[in-house]
Amino acid sequence: MPTGESVEAVREKAEILDGEGLRRAITRIAHEIVEKNGGAEGLVLAGIRRRGYPLAQRIAAKIREFEGVDVPVGALDITLYRDDLQTIDHQPVVGPTDIPVDIDGKVVVLVDDVLYTGRTVRAALDELIDLGRPRAIRLAVIVDRGHREIPIRADFVGKNVPTSKREVVMVKLEEIDRHDGVSIGEVLT
């Protein structure tokens, strides 16, 4: 059954990261976040639904492993902040946004799987700002595939992957897709 997201026929072309590679990327991002923040204090991870949320949970688990600190993890559903309600074919399913802690004065790290045009991150920034006044907002993504339409840049990147616009980058997670990995595919028409 399709979700609200548009679903297209895609042919998988190549695997960029296998499960192990993906897990290493997550570990590295976790380290970089703590390093840049000078510790885990005052951090909040906000995963963008759907795949950003389990990624944020994994990053938090890593931080707990090597810092012994529980970093709060929230989920952000940016559907209500999208700018294309009237043009998309399928009504998006509106999921709940759930940030368990007050984000005022915190360093919020937005987590998503792929950074592409930047519009999703723009929507997430708008939503975060409506939810409170963080001290800083950072962005962590597994893959940056280029083609930005908005001046947005990630602070933590698992892998930079040059792509064409006809291609798609698929981040698969055990929590959702039953296995880990990142691959590149081509949209079939």
Place this chain on the structure above:
Amino acid sequence: MTSPLCLRGGRILDPARGIDRAQDLWIDQGKVAGLGEDAPAALRSRKDVQIVDVRGAVVCPGLIDIHVHLREPGQEEKETIETGVRAAVRGGFAAVACMPNTSPPLDDRPRIEYVRRRAAEIGLARVFPIAAVTVGQQGVELVEIEDLVDAGAVAITDDGKPVRNAEIMRRALELTRELGIPVIQHAEDPDLKGTGVMHEGWVSTRIGLKGIPDIAESVIVARDALLAERTGGRVHVAHVSAARSVQIIRQAKARGIRMTGETAPHYLLLTDEAVAGYSPSTKMNPPLRSERDRDALIEAIVDGTLDCLATDHAPHTDIEKDADFDSAPFGIVGLETALGCYLKALVEPGHLSLSDLIERMTVGAYRVLGRPGGTLEAGAEADVTVFDPESRFTVRASEFESKGRNTPFEGWDLPGRVLMTVVGGRIAYQTATSEATLR
């Protein structure tokens, strides 16, 4: 003087005389001259006869609709006598009886004479005016009945509203008893109707429109049956819509009470379910009722409880009808779809023979008015309708001659295309195809 007319080779249906056979119909001097060999030989040998080949078509006495609202005088934006009779002959009706709820109502001699004069000037269908029962249709003071009958009124009614006062109804029945005309009752108890706009039942409950219960009609029918019995006058119940009313009329007839009834095509083809989309073209009074009522009406037509078939042709302007259901006026047009509707409702499913249908649209209706007519007997007025029961057409309100476009049958496929309507020996209407067959 128009030349003699011969309708050649059609299926002659004259229910009054039980005739159903292929024959020529000869017409001369505005009268029926005879069928086939029975027509005078001198006429048949004349050279100036206009001969129309109508083989394959039905040739029957001119249809009459005894319940039509021509709206003139006073509401010419809805209809005029001229557009009304154009619609009539296009629908196969050689005659109509028009209702007095004009503005002002037909309650005095000059207005009755005006309608007759206008109809004569136009010279298409015959128009029999029906006078009001009470002055201004106010339900208080009786009109000068005998003067109006003398002027040409063929019945009296306050149609549009009921004769509510039982005392007035009683006196009207007593005063018409010896005149041979019926008092036509728009049977409706105004209190039971209240502000209702559709049949009271499951559909009104579902869509939240105020209902008009069937008993709003039936209590008046019952009351009038008693009044007719007591006075010996004759009541004709207009636009019967409810099973309970049918039952009362049937019982009244069985008891020898002089009571007749008519219904209209929409009550046979539609039920209150048709109102569910809130289209004002399904709003009329009485309202479209339940399946059970519809079945009872069909049964009553078949067994003769209902004597004739009318239309309650009630044109309104598009602007009036283009509104929410509550605000729109009651009434739909019917003249240009009635024959097809009746064929579809009664003959196609096998409830009624074609001959019996014609009976109820011709001689049966004249009988209700207490007038001669509705037959092709030699010497009768040469009113003739020619139609092809096999030929179908699609209802397009935009093609109507009537000013009213308010029909619930838009887009319907109906049988029985009217080919020609002859009134008093003159061709008042013919389709392009039948014209081509003229010699």
Place this chain on the structure above:
Amino acid sequence: MIGGKKDLLGLEDLSAQDITGILDTARTFREVLDRPIPKVPSLRGMTAANLFFEPSTRTRLSFELAEKRLSADTVNFQASGSSVSKGETLRDTARNIEAMGIHLVVVRHQASGAPHYLARHLDAGVINAGDGTHEHPTQGLLDLYTMRDQRGRIAGLKVAIIGDVMHSRVARSNIWGLIKLGAEVTVAGPPTMMPAEVERFGVRVAKSVDEAIEGSDVVNILRIQLERQRGALYPSLREYARVYGVTRERLRRARPDVTVMHPGPMNRGVEIAQDVADGEHSVILQQVTNGVAVRMAVLYLLAGRGESPEAPSETPTVEANKSHDEPTLSPRR
């Protein structure tokens, strides 16, 4: 779109899945209402017109608030009983709306079916905010939302609806929604206020209020407006309160944790006793808050041109890097 249509005219037209979809969406908006900034930009650039041909303060405020919290622009039209014939007004209104480029129309009208007329004549999405004695779908939805919130489910709930069912659009929308979602509905009220063949909705008709309330999970009390009937349908408010008023005493027959609802405005001491209205079972104020969330959900869903949402699924699918990331322009704006 809701149920494949651009309009919300009544719950009769919706499937159980459509209704559940709206209620689920409303839950998200209920959460938005608790945020420090209870506003989202979803309908930015869109205009909603609130056309109230019949006076209503609560419903209009609720819709207006819902529209503003979705960042839509709003215009209000409040018609008084002017001399213009109602039909003409509706025609002209439709033309004006068309000319003003309005995206969503919320309409309250005294004539049943008036929103259907506008829906037929307009490209804009039309939301029925109460038409005559037909339906009041957003009230029905907020009642369903509140019941689900309070009782955790709708299916199998025993719901009593008490009062003037005949003239109540709230009753009709409640009944359709409840029946579609599998509740057991019992109605009670004066026989003169029970519409013809009411049992064909699939409800049970109780002979008395006591019988209707017996063992119920929810009691939904309808507003009585005797002044409209001019005494013809029921003798007096005093008599009504005596025979059909929901009192603490009568409520004892319900389940101990019964939920008491009323669409408002209440006639305290008539259809609902003072201590019931303000009692521990009453969720009447929650209904008001939930109303904003439900209306946001309806506005949001109708503003989107896509099909209504389907139940979220855990089946793996390719999400083409969030279709949202495709460059977009909105030609309708």
